[in-house]
Every structure is written in structure tokens, then in C-alpha cells.
Amino acid sequence: MPPTRKYEQRLRAKAADQTRRRILDAVYQRLVEAPSEQVSMDKVAQLAEVSRSTIYTVFGSRAGLFDALGMDLLHRGGFTDMVTAVLQPDARRGLRDGITGNVHMYAAHRDVLRALFSMAQLDADAVGGTVRRLEDGRTQGMNDLAQRLHDQGALRDGITIDQAGHLLWLHTGFDAFDLLFTGRSLSTDTVATLLAHAAEHALCRPA
Amino acid sequence: MPPTRKYEQRLRAKAADQTRRRILDAVYQRLVEAPSEQVSMDKVAQLAEVSRSTIYTVFGSRAGLFDALGMDLLHRGGFTDMVTAVLQPDARRGLRDGITGNVHMYAAHRDVLRALFSMAQLDADAVGGTVRRLEDGRTQGMNDLAQRLHDQGALRDGITIDQAGHLLWLHTGFDAFDLLFTGRSLSTDTVATLLAHAAEHALCRPA
DNA sequence: GATTTCGTCAGACAAGCTGTTTTTTGCCGG
DNA sequence: CCGGCAAAAAACAGCTTGTCTGACGAAATC
Numbered sequence A, B: 001m002p003p004t005r006k007y008e009q010r011l012r013a014k015a016a017d018q019t020r021r022r023i024l025d026a027v028y029q030r031l032v033e034a035p036s037e038q039v040s041m042d043k044v045a046q047l048a049e050v051s052r053s054t055i056y057t058v059f060g061s062r063a064g065l066f067d068a069l070g071m072d073l074l075h076r077g078g079f080t081d082m083v084t085a086v087l088q089p090d091a092r093r094g095l096r097d098g099i100t101g102n103v104h105m106y107a108a109h110r111d112v113l114r115a116l117f118s119m120a121q122l123d124a125d126a127v128g129g130t131v132r133r134l135e136d137g138r139t140q141g142m143n144d145l146a147q148r149l150h151d152q153g154a155l156r157d158g159i160t161i162d163q164a165g166h167l168l169w170l171h172t173g174f175d176a177f178d179l180l181f182t183g184r185s186l187s188t189d190t191v192a193t194l195l196a197h198a199a200e201h202a203l204c205r206p207a
Numbered sequence C: 001g002a003t004t005t006c007g008t009c010a011g012a013c014a015a016g017c018t019g020t021t022t023t024t025t026g027c028c029g030g
Numbered sequence D: 001c002c003g004g005c006a007a008a009a010a011a012c013a014g015c016t017t018g019t020c021t022g023a024c025g026a027a028a029t030c
Helices: A011-033 A041-048 A052-059 A062-076 A079-086 A091-108 A110-122 A130-151 A161-171 A174-181 A188-203 B011-033 B041-048 B052-059 B062-076 B079-086 B091-108 B110-122 B130-151 B161-171 B174-181 B188-203
Strands: none
Touching: A011 A041, A011 A052, A011 A062, A011 A110, A041 A052, A041 A062, A052 A062, A062 A079, A062 A110, A062 A130, A079 A091, A079 A130, A091 A110, A091 A130, A091 A174, A091 A188, A110 A130, A110 A174, A110 B110, A130 A161, A161 A188, A161 B174, A161 B188, A174 A188, A174 B161, A174 B174, A188 B161, A188 B188, B011 B041, B011 B052, B011 B062, B011 B110, B041 B052, B041 B062, B052 B062, B062 B079, B062 B110, B062 B130, B079 B091, B079 B130, B091 B110, B091 B130, B091 B174, B091 B188, B110 B130, B110 B174, B130 B161, B161 B188, B174 B188
């Protein structure tokens, strides 16, 4: 039956949003402080000073929680800066600036992104659809950039637009970043210049 | 107390090896048939037609089982071919052939390797030390190759030996392969030539 | 042939995890 | 002053890993 009385939430809704945020921050914190360790709902609840059942009422499931975390990162993590960097008029500069911006964004949230991407690879449903949506956006963006590089005559001879899209996708991915950043202990800036140069030499005609 | 009688195993050891192999094959099969799904010891036991407790007596733990699976792949998966391909006299050909061999090996065991690598990234102890050992070997090999490319004057101006090692490491890793193979639905050969060309253009002076 | 040894099985068990449900506790809002 | 809702608390089912027990049978030794 419908509510017999209407409710204009003010303080209550605000409080609810705060607990929602506390939970998200707790997951984030847990992933940063103890990466490469299983994140249990119980520990998250303790860290957020919230009952475990509250997490389920707010996010529905474990997957929903990580999905929300991904969305949260998407909105606050600086993804938009990256998009605008790629979309500047000069496609070749867009390539460089896009990779650089991407790398810095990855570095800022490295542990959390590593967990999200690895979980998504092991079990597609474990993190909801966020990771796939995020990657789909990058796919689109890199295909566009490849097209624009071609239109501006920046592509090397013997490279098709499709191939350019593939290589851009490879060089702008989180895995490429993390392989160098974590796997080879390089600084953020070193990774950025290394990736940008590699992509440019692989794709573009010599300047 | 020590056994009071010595034991030279013949048939028994052979039978034990067979059950060990049945279990390893079962894990492999399970990972291939149902990737992106949790592999439980119970299902492996059923598939191998073995008691669950037997897996623990043979491999010690879940981590031990996956560790053994990694070792098994290391020995039978064609890793040696890749090493010899890299070590041929002409370093530049070694680069091309190494990447090609690598890619084909990755493709042959894609699902299993994906599971192993992702598990290792989420929890370092989950698969024992095999993945790390495997990657350490590749690190060594790629650093050597970078040095030899330099010695033979094949490196582009402005690329240090260290940088070459980093980029070789990036282009020969499983993630680079899988990003293109799975993430972009490319054929094995397409991935191989794409990666080989990208690496060569990023590293080497124009032919 | 008798006996020891060892691989395997079957099952019980504790502990931890997810996810659901039910009951209670406060406190905001009218 | 209550009605309604966020949240807590607790119990529950079901799955998982990992340990331990006792038993069985067949190979290896004597």
C-alpha cells in the first residue's frame, strides 16, 4: 500500500548520503591500505562504523558496492580532464596530453583501480558494469582519436586507422600504465613520457 | 619415529603421479570451460574423480595447486621455445621472433593464464610464487635483449638501454597480448604482427 | 603368505564469507 | 505526539577453504 503521508526528506536524506559516502570511503581506504588482500563486507562495515546489513540495504550486493565505487571514481577521479585533453584540435598533441593525463589519473588511484580491473577480469559480474562502461568509453575515444590523427595526416605510412585505434587502446590502458609503474617501479612522469613516446613512434610519421 | 623399513616405490609412485596429473588437468579444464567463474576445490575434485581431501594431501593448499599448475604450464607450455627465439644471434630478429612466439604461447593457454595472472594481482599469495618467477625470467630476458640491441647498434637515438628494457617488457607481457586479443577481438597473428611492429618502431632506428 | 606402508577416500568439523530475513531502535517530520 | 523510515542487530542458509580423523585396499617388503 502507498504511504499514507508524504515525506519531504531533508536531514534524513542528508544523513543517508553521508553513510553512503562513509561506506564508499571505507572500501577505498581498505583497498589502498591493504591491496592484495581480500576485502570482506565485514571489514568494510567495521571501517565505516556501519552495520554490515546497512551496506546491503544501500548497495544491494557486493557487486553493487564495487559498481558504485567505480562510478564514484568515474565522477571524481578526473576522467573528464582526460577526455577534454584528447579532444583538443591538434590530434597529435591530444595523443600526448591524453596519455599524460590518463597516466596521472591512474597513478592517483592505482591500488583501487588495480583491484577493480583485476576483479572484472576474473569475474565479469563481480564489479557490476562500471569497468566495462569505462573501457567502452575509452574505446570510443581512442577510435575517434585514430580517425582524427589520420585526417590530420599524422599517421605513419602502413598504419591503418584500425591499427592505430588498437595501439592507442593498448597504450592508454590501465594495464600498460601499471606494468611500467608497478612492474618496473617507474615514476609517474617517467611512465607518461615513455608511453607517449612509444605510442607516437609506433603510430605517427617522424616529425 | 622414522619408517623401520625402506620403500622403493615403482607402481605406487606411478599411480600417484597419474592422480596428480588428473587433478592438474581438471583445474586446467575447469578454467578453460568456465573462465570468469570461481574455481572451487570441490568442483575440481569432482572433475578429476578424486576426493577433495586428496587434493590437499597432494598439493597442500589451494595456492599450492595453482602454483603447481603454473609450474606445469611453464614446463609444457612452450616457454623454452620463446627463450631460444630471443637468444638468436640477430637481436632485431630475436625481438620479432620472441614476440611472435610469446604471443602464440599466450594464445594457446589464454584462459588459464588470464586466471593465474589476475589472481596473482589480486592476492600475491593466491597462486604461490610461480607467476612472479615466470615474470622475473622475462624481465631478465628482456633486459638482455635490450643490451644486445644496443650492442648491435639497433636502438634508435634517444633511447637508453633501460628504456628499451621497459618497453620490451611491456610489449612481451601477457597483458599486452590479452588487451588486443580479447579486448579487441584480434586474431593471434594480427596481435603478433601489431605488437612486433609497434615494439620495433618504438625502439629501433628506421631500417 | 604375512606384515608394513602409503595413497586414497569419506566424512565430520571449525571458521570465514555472502546474502536474506526478521526484529528492534532511534529519530526526523508532520 | 505519533507515524514512518534509516539503520542496527541478530539469526539464518549456503557456500567456501582447510584440518583432522578413521578406514580401506593394494603395493612393497620380508
